Amino acid sequence: MAKRRFGKNDDDSTDTESPFAVKKLSWKGLKNTLKIFRYTLPYKKYFIAGFIFLILSTGTSLAFPKLVGSIIEVIEGKSSYTINQLTLLLIAILVFQAIFSFFRIYLFSRVSEWAMADVRREVYSKIITLPIGFLEQRRVGELTSRITSDVTQLQDVLSFTIAEFFRQIATLVVGVVLISLTSWKLTLFMLATFPIMVVAAMFFGRYIRRLSKKAQDELAAANVIAEETLQSVNVVKAFTNEQLEVNRYKSALDKVVDNALKAATFRGGFVSFIIFALFGGIVGVIWFGATLVQSGEMSIADLFTFVLYTTFIGGAMGGLGDMYAQINKTIGASERLLEIMSETSEVDLKAPSTETHNVQGQITYDSIEFSYPARADVKVLKGISFKIDAGEKIALVGYSGAGKSTIVQLLMRFYDPQGGQILIDGLPLSAYSLTSLRRMIAVVPQEVMLFGGTIRENIEYGRPGATDAEIEEAARKANALQFIESFPEGLATVVGERGIKLSGGQRQRVAIARAILKDPKILILDEATSSLDAESEQLVQVALDELMKNRTTLVIAHRLATIRKVDTIYVIREGQIVESGSHNELALIANGLYANLIKLQFETAETH
Numbered sequence: 001m002a003k004r005r006f007g008k009n010d011d012d013s014t015d016t017e018s019p020f021a022v023k024k025l026s027w028k029g030l031k032n033t034l035k036i037f038r039y040t041l042p043y044k045k046y047f048i049a050g051f052i053f054l055i056l057s058t059g060t061s062l063a064f065p066k067l068v069g070s071i072i073e074v075i076e077g078k079s080s081y082t083i084n085q086l087t088l089l090l091i092a093i094l095v096f097q098a099i100f101s102f103f104r105i106y107l108f109s110r111v112s113e114w115a116m117a118d119v120r121r122e123v124y125s126k127i128i129t130l131p132i133g134f135l136e137q138r139r140v141g142e143l144t145s146r147i148t149s150d151v152t153q154l155q156d157v158l159s160f161t162i163a164e165f166f167r168q169i170a171t172l173v174v175g176v177v178l179i180s181l182t183s184w185k186l187t188l189f190m191l192a193t194f195p196i197m198v199v200a201a202m203f204f205g206r207y208i209r210r211l212s213k214k215a216q217d218e219l220a221a222a223n224v225i226a227e228e229t230l231q232s233v234n235v236v237k238a239f240t241n242e243q244l245e246v247n248r249y250k251s252a253l254d255k256v257v258d259n260a261l262k263a264a265t266f267r268g269g270f271v272s273f274i275i276f277a278l279f280g281g282i283v284g285v286i287w288f289g290a291t292l293v294q295s296g297e298m299s300i301a302d303l304f305t306f307v308l309y310t311t312f313i314g315g316a317m318g319g320l321g322d323m324y325a326q327i328n329k330t331i332g333a334s335e336r337l338l339e340i341m342s343e344t345s346e347v348d349l350k351a352p353s354t355e356t357h358n359v360q361g362q363i364t365y366d367s368i369e370f371s372y373p374a375r376a377d378v379k380v381l382k383g384i385s386f387k388i389d390a391g392e393k394i395a396l397v398g399y400s401g402a403g404k405s406t407i408v409q410l411l412m413r414f415y416d417p418q419g420g421q422i423l424i425d426g427l428p429l430s431a432y433s434l435t436s437l438r439r440m441i442a443v444v445p446q447e448v449m450l451f452g453g454t455i456r457e458n459i460e461y462g463r464p465g466a467t468d469a470e471i472e473e474a475a476r477k478a479n480a481l482q483f484i485e486s487f488p489e490g491l492a493t494v495v496g497e498r499g500i501k502l503s504g505g506q507r508q509r510v511a512i513a514r515a516i517l518k519d520p521k522i523l524i525l526d527e528a529t530s531s532l533d534a535e536s537e538q539l540v541q542v543a544l545d546e547l548m549k550n551r552t553t554l555v556i557a558h559r560l561a562t563i564r565k566v567d568t569i570y571v572i573r574e575g576q577i578v579e580s581g582s583h584n585e586l587a588l589i590a591n592g593l594y595a596n597l598i599k600l601q602f603e604t605a606e607t608h
């Protein structure tokens with residue numbers, strides 16, 4: 001039977017196949033699972049010790065029916081021991097059994113906790129070092145469920161299923177050997193009832209597993225809804241879409257319940273059938289055994305021992321079906337984890353780049369052609385060429401969606417262009433390691449995201465390991481020290497989810513301080529679209545002027561008033577540069593795009 005199950009069927013069965021076709025165990029899948037289990041190798045000492053305790057506890061529990069049989073022999077007057085002696089032995093065995101079980105559970109948990117923490121750490125390091133192009137195509141919920149539920153599945157197997165599997169197989173094998181020594185006739189009779197159970201288990205089992213898997217997938221989909229809406233709870237509330245989201249969640253949950261109940265119906269039918277078959281088998285064994293006792297072929301004590309072993313064996317058989325499902329789930333989880341692990345990271349955390357480049361910050365975009373991997377057919381940049389001298393400041397302007405952010409993302413190599421090349425100090429970006437390239441650049445983004453933690457930690461993010469004095473100096477230069485010091489805890493003020501909320505202008509100045517601390521040669525300013533009040537605007541502008549000093553700067557400009565001072569403005573339309581020059585030059589082009597944009601902004605400002 002095992003052979004058939006571990007057969008050559010490698011491929012997933014699809015929904016269009018019969019409902020009884022479920023993914024079967026495959027060697028390939030098992031091998032993959034074993035690959036994941038190599039994480040337990042560093043803890044093999046504990047694993048082996050746990051296994052020894054597992055053998056001991058299984059052995060002691062198997063001795064139990066034999067001893068009960070011996071007590072009956074005493075009653076029958078066929079034993080030289082007394083009832084008290086045997087009862088004491090039974091109690092001693094129970095005590096040992098308890099001690100062995102304790103150590104088995106503790107040691108297996110120790111291995112599984114440590115090993116799974118390692119797996120989680122590795123998977124997380126992998127995910128965080130994967131290229132943006134890969135991450136964008138996955139949902140956050142899906143990625144986090146790799147480190148949560150998939151690893152939990154492996155952990156269950158390590159701490160529980162392996163032990164149970166061994167115990168059940170041992171019980172089955174040793175139990176059958178022991179009872180066949182007692183009476184081979186009765187053993188054959190008992191084993192004859194097994195095929196019915198096995199066939200039923202296979203038939204029902206597969207369908208139930210398929211339904212349970214569907215219910216699990218539906219639950220994961222429901223979780224994604226909850227996670228995503230809670231992450232952007234402000235948007236939900238602002239649009240007063242609470243009811244809509246509750247309904248969406250509810251209909252996802254309804255599907256879970258539907259599938260789970262269907263599975264439960266089958267499981268219920270299956271379990272009642274198994275109970276009937278199991279007890280039916282025992283009744284049959286008692287009936288046949290009783291006739292053997294009557295004909296003097298078997299003693300009462302042996303029949304007693306036999307029946308007890310039979311219940312043990314029956315229990316083990318029942319449990320194996322569940323094991324099979326567990327192993328299947330584990331294979332699924334391991335395959336998903338390995339799939340992530342086999343992706344290529346863009347940076348290697350284990351061998352961090354130590355290369356340093358003393359660049360001047362001269363940048364050249366040479367005929368850049370680009371489409372996003374997710375939408376390969378849409379060309380976002382169509383031959384962008386321009387040059388920025390070291391220390392020069394340029395601005396990119398244009399309608400929304402023109403490709404401004406894409407141009408700067410390519411500079412950080414979040415993606416690689418399909419045509420043309422970008423050079424820094426005359427060398428293509430690929431000549432620098434990703435780490436050293438990104439170290440040359442600081443970004444002050446449109447929407448400043450602060451991590452939960454203190455203001456000090458948030459500024460230090462620009463250069464981990466900076467001293468307190470350097471952090472304070474950066475905050476001062478960013479015009480942020482004043483507001484930071486107005487908080488009783490100063491730099492130690494906690495911001496983010498559990499702390500205070502900073503205003504837009506304050507957050508921007510923290511981001512500027514971060515960039516000042518990083519002290520890069522190249523600066524990218526993604527200007528906030530929402531305008532700040534005049535006073536904040538002024539404070540941020542002064543901080544930005546300080547930050548831009550002696551750095552090559554690319555500004556993605558949304559509010560044209562702030563870019564009059566830049567050296568060159570590039571006007572982008574549909575992925576191409578359509579105009580370039582200084583503010584004064586561009587403003588004079590009749591019917592020019594820039595002149596139009598100014599007019600538009602001016603008119604918008606007038607109407608406010």
Ligand SMILES: Nc1ncnc2c1ncn2[C@@H]1O[C@H](COP(=O)(O)OP(=O)(O)OP(=O)(O)O)[C@@H](O)[C@H]1O
Pocket residue numbers: 136372373374375380398399400401402403404405406407
């Ligand atoms: N990750 C992405 N995957 C696929 N397409 C994208 C991605 N990011 C942007 N795009 C598309 O590329 C085009 C250019 O986008 P980009 O963000 O560069 O414009 P932008 O000029 O910066 O706009 P805005 O001023 O609104 O920020 C848009 O049509 C956008 O839909």
